[in-house]
Amino acid sequence: MKFIIDRDQLLTAVQNVMKAISPRTVVPILTGIKLEVRQDGITLTGSDADISIESYIPAEEDGMVYIDYIEEGNIVLHSKYFPDIVRKLPENKVEIEADENLKITIRSGKAKFNLNGQDALEYPQLPSLLAADSFEIPIDLLKSLIKQTVFAVSTMETRPILTGVNMKLIDQTLTFSATDSHRLASRTVPIAETGIDFSNVVVPGKSLNELNKIIDDSEEKIQISVTSNQILFRTKRLQFLSRLLDGNYPETSRLIPTQSKTVLYFNTKELLHTIDRASLLAREERNNVVRLTTKENNMVEIASNHPEVGNVTEEIAIASKEGEDLKISFSSKYMMDALKAIDYDEVKIEFTGAMRPFIIHPVEDDSILQLILPVRTF
Amino acid sequence: MKFIIDRDQLLTAVQNVMKAISPRTVVPILTGIKLEVRQDGITLTGSDADISIESYIPAEEDGMVYIDYIEEGNIVLHSKYFPDIVRKLPENKVEIEADENLKITIRSGKAKFNLNGQDALEYPQLPSLLAADSFEIPIDLLKSLIKQTVFAVSTMETRPILTGVNMKLIDQTLTFSATDSHRLASRTVPIAETGIDFSNVVVPGKSLNELNKIIDDSEEKIQISVTSNQILFRTKRLQFLSRLLDGNYPETSRLIPTQSKTVLYFNTKELLHTIDRASLLAREERNNVVRLTTKENNMVEIASNHPEVGNVTEEIAIASKEGEDLKISFSSKYMMDALKAIDYDEVKIEFTGAMRPFIIHPVEDDSILQLILPVRTF
Numbered sequence: 001m002k003f004i005i006d007r008d009q010l011l012t013a014v015q016n017v018m019k020a021i022s023p024r025t026v027v028p029i030l031t032g033i034k035l036e037v038r039q040d041g042i043t044l045t046g047s048d049a050d051i052s053i054e055s056y057i058p059a060e061e062d063g064m065v066y067i068d069y070i071e072e073g074n075i076v077l078h079s080k081y082f083p084d085i086v087r088k089l090p091e092n093k094v095e096i097e098a099d100e101n102l103k104i105t106i107r108s109g110k111a112k113f114n115l116n117g118q119d120a121l122e123y124p125q126l127p128s129l130l131a132a133d134s135f136e137i138p139i140d141l142l143k144s145l146i147k148q149t150v151f152a153v154s155t156m157e158t159r160p161i162l163t164g165v166n167m168k169l170i171d172q173t174l175t176f177s178a179t180d181s182h183r184l185a186s187r188t189v190p191i192a193e194t195g196i197d198f199s200n201v202v203v204p205g206k207s208l209n210e211l212n213k214i215i216d217d218s219e220e221k222i223q224i225s226v227t228s229n230q231i232l233f234r235t236k237r238l239q240f241l242s243r244l245l246d247g248n249y250p251e252t253s254r255l256i257p258t259q260s261k262t263v264l265y266f267n268t269k270e271l272l273h274t275i276d277r278a279s280l281l282a283r284e285e286r287n288n289v290v291r292l293t294t295k296e297n298n299m300v301e302i303a304s305n306h307p308e309v310g311n312v313t314e315e316i317a318i319a320s321k322e323g324e325d326l327k328i329s330f331s332s333k334y335m336m337d338a339l340k341a342i343d344y345d346e347v348k349i350e351f352t353g354a355m356r357p358f359i360i361h362p363v364e365d366d367s368i369l370q371l372i373l374p375v376r377t378f
Numbered sequence: 379m380k381f382i383i384d385r386d387q388l389l390t391a392v393q394n395v396m397k398a399i400s401p402r403t404v405v406p407i408l409t410g411i412k413l414e415v416r417q418d419g420i421t422l423t424g425s426d427a428d429i430s431i432e433s434y435i436p437a438e439e440d441g442m443v444y445i446d447y448i449e450e451g452n453i454v455l456h457s458k459y460f461p462d463i464v465r466k467l468p469e470n471k472v473e474i475e476a477d478e479n480l481k482i483t484i485r486s487g488k489a490k491f492n493l494n495g496q497d498a499l500e501y502p503q504l505p506s507l508l509a510a511d512s513f514e515i516p517i518d519l520l521k522s523l524i525k526q527t528v529f530a531v532s533t534m535e536t537r538p539i540l541t542g543v544n545m546k547l548i549d550q551t552l553t554f555s556a557t558d559s560h561r562l563a564s565r566t567v568p569i570a571e572t573g574i575d576f577s578n579v580v581v582p583g584k585s586l587n588e589l590n591k592i593i594d595d596s597e598e599k600i601q602i603s604v605t606s607n608q609i610l611f612r613t614k615r616l617q618f619l620s621r622l623l624d625g626n627y628p629e630t631s632r633l634i635p636t637q638s639k640t641v642l643y644f645n646t647k648e649l650l651h652t653i654d655r656a657s658l659l660a661r662e663e664r665n666n667v668v669r670l671t672t673k674e675n676n677m678v679e680i681a682s683n684h685p686e687v688g689n690v691t692e693e694i695a696i697a698s699k700e701g702e703d704l705k706i707s708f709s710s711k712y713m714m715d716a717l718k719a720i721d722y723d724e725v726k727i728e729f730t731g732a733m734r735p736f737i738i739h740p741v742e743d744d745s746i747l748q749l750i751l752p753v754r755t756f
Binding site: 078080081084085088089090104109110111112113114115116273274276277280281308309310311312313314315316 | 456458459462463466467468482487488489490491492493494651652654655658659686687688689690691692693694
């Protein structure tokens with residue numbers, strides 16, 4: 001096995017597959033990076049059994065030659081050392097060679113590394129998915145679907161199913177929703193005719209976070225294929241495979257109130273910063289609770305207090321108010337998470353009393369919904 | 379006590395004094411920030427008993443008004459909450475008020491914080507130093523003296539005196555030196571006539587690191603005053619007081635070899651990067667040892683190996699070589715620290731055999747000296 005490759009191309013691919021590699025895996029060889037060298041290009045693979053990432057570097061693309069002098073072969077490299085080595089190589093051309101004794105030689109400029117490799121045959125075969133039952137959406141849309149929901153997954157292992165994001169595709173409408181049973185985040189988007197429907201696909205939040213890190217904002221399409229226990233995200237150069245969570249995702253739609261008693265319209269950033277300041281003195285042990293109270297002439301008071309330290313109150317102007325006055329307490333963290341996930345200037349918050357969940361969405365966009373359960377403080 | 383102040387001025391001062399405050403101090407009130415409000419300006423104080431920092435904000439400077447409506451008084455504020463509050467205030471004007479019950483009110487825009495303060499009378503009196511016995515140097519020069527030496531202090535408590543930097547002022551020459559007994563870093567600078575001499579002033583490395591963080595590079599002068607057990611650094615707005623370490627600092631000059639058998643001239647960056655690459659496979663348990671070997675026609679080989687993982691060798695061209703050939707092993711970390719402290723393009727390394735300490739300094743500047751003890755590897 002031998003080839004000469006562009007370091008930057010190699011580095012990007014290595015950094016991508018590293019996202020799947022965990023130093024503490026039960027299968028020792030999975031701490032390594034698998035290299036498959038073919039005439040058309042090189043595929044790197046990293047996996048922790050839950051997530052598997054394949055990153056492909058074409059030998060040539062749009063007239064650019066990335067890889068040269070290719071002798072085919074496979075090898076597994078130490079993921080603890082290889083990434084740093086690649087990053088610090090003196091020149092942009094790297095020659096990598098492996099002999100039959102799995103001895104690897106890496107040359108760049110006057111630097112020469114000899115590493116012990118492992119046999120690629122010992123690397124577990126990754127379950128490969130057929131592209132059947134798949135659909136496509138733009139990468140940047142997928143990224144916003146993830147950002148607007150994944151933060152709301154549960155971090156507790158008590159109900160494992162809630163540590164994932166529920167994906168639904170019904171009647172050409174794709175829905176992502178996540179809840180930790182104190183708040184809910186959901187986003188729907190219409191998609192082109194696919195011929196497929198599913199409703200109980202639950203992707204681990206961790207998987208989506210890693211995926212979001214390695215796909216760059218772009219309008220290019222990403223292909224999504226789903227089976228009963230796995231999901232595959234595929235772009236031109238990347239294959240991201242994740243297991244799905246077992247079990248039935250709870251029906252969340254009934255949590256969402258259908259009518260409201262008070263509706264408030266805020267400037268998103270203003271509200272976010274006000275809540276942020278109020279949370280400075282919110283009592284940790286009570287999950288940073290802040291209190292919202294409607295006031296005269298379109299003002300709302302945000303307040304919180306810390307028994308030993310002191311208290312904070314701030315008035316914020318609202319664009320308008322519909323319905324009755326209100327006094328309600330909630331987690332400042334949940335509210336800030338929700339507001340950060342909404343990148344519109346104006347938000348609409350619909351309340352149905354101090355003890356009922358309330359919902360937040362952009363004034364101009366109902367496809368984004370954030371729901372928060374209030375906290376009883378009296 | 380009451381005043382209206384420019385938030386950015388306040389924030390800078392708060393961040394400065396925070397550098398001295400430790401959340402785990404034996405004297406509870408030292409977790410607070412002391413505020414002294416006078417007609418001419420405001421002084422903030424933070425201290426952990428070892429280090430005390432005073433940051434002064436003038437009411438007015440160069441026609442700029444920083445503080446307004448001043449009612450004099452003193453108070454101690456919670457350092458856990460106050461800095462975040464100041465940082466996140468909505469507007470650049472901040473009104474701070476304290477009543478006789480130590481209740482503090484902070485107002486900015488529509489935000490209002492009520493905090494419980496503590497009595498400034500309970501705040502320990504900081505030992506104040508007279509400006510006598512003091513001398514001055516430019517701030518940027520002090521910063522480089524610190525950067526070029528402090529990294530070499532010992533982190534072990536076994537010999538506390540070595541955790542400090544030894545300052546000497548003899549015959550108008552100021553010397554900083556630090557050693558952990560495996561390596562030595564030293565820098566000398568000429569000083570204008572001061573009339574004072576001292577040789578056993580040992581400043582805790584931690585103090586100098588904190589000082590370096592809060593003084594900005596500038597050609598302005600900083601005044602340094604020394605007593606038997608304390609040192610004071612003073613600028614227009616800052617007073618940085620540190621205790622000195624007790625005990626006699628070892629005489630380090632005799633460690634420095636006077637003649638050499640091999641002299642090598644390197645490009646500093648090239649050598650640094652080569653050592654960095656070699657250290658990737660250096661064995662941690664042996665403090666990242668790398669081997670340097672002189673070769674034919676002005677080449678030097680840098681190599682290291684890791685029994686399980688592999689090995690690395692790299693040849694680097696030297697500008698020139700004087701004296702005999704050499705094969706020597708040393709800590710790559712110490713070498714990299716030393717090279718980073720030298721910001722000249724060319725370095726000269728003088729060896730006196732594989733078992734003797736060797737010294738590194740810039741080709742054009744003998745005032746910077748780095749000494750490293752080799753490691754026996756055979």
